[in-house]
Amino acid sequence: MNILVFQHLAVEHPGTLRDIWAAAGHRLTTIELDAGAPIPPLDGFDLMVAMGGPQDLWQKDELPWMQAELAAIRRWVKDLGRPYLGICLGHQLLAEALGGKVGPMAAPEVGLCEVTRTEEGAADPLFGVLTDRMQTFQWHGAEIVTLPEGAAVLAENPACGTQAIRWGRHAWGMQFHVEITETTVADWQEIPAYAASLRTALGETRAAGLAAEVAPHLATFRETAGRMAAALTAVMAHP
16 A cells, blocks of 8 residues: 655654555655655555654644644545544644644653554554554654544543544544654754653653663564555455
């Protein structure tokens, strides 16, 4: 299939998902929106994927590319009814594109955090292949505070009640990162906004050791990414 990927930061890419999709023979077209790359015509793509980034939805009036991205997501998901996967900022973009609202959290959620699958999640084609409780990797200071009409919550935890959502039968968003690689933590620590939220959430000592703390979980995260990718491909093959 042809996959359209929206990126908002060069180092926040599809990671292991990119590897999994490439190995399966899928073609990825990556658009670096924050660098000024234009959104191409949507015809010919089978799946839209929106990644994370340091930007926030309340900046959308200052970022013309974000307004264009929201319009493209709305058209893709609502008007065309095509499959969508959003991660972190991409999860939040899905909500706002469809009429929901994103706002700041009381405190950022960074590092290893457990999330719990809801009853809706257990019955979902993607989240149904996962476990009821999942160890996840998080790095965000914003959350969906108002769901768009027609959205279902698939996963939650005490810090964020909208860890994963589905809209309709074909659009998914998740606040956590299944796609991270062995270089993700180091790469993201170089981003000033991310470094600041890391220190706020974990403190200096634990922040410095985050890569080592995450490393033992990378294989599990990759397995989760693979299971979700396979489930998504199956859904797309039998809509």
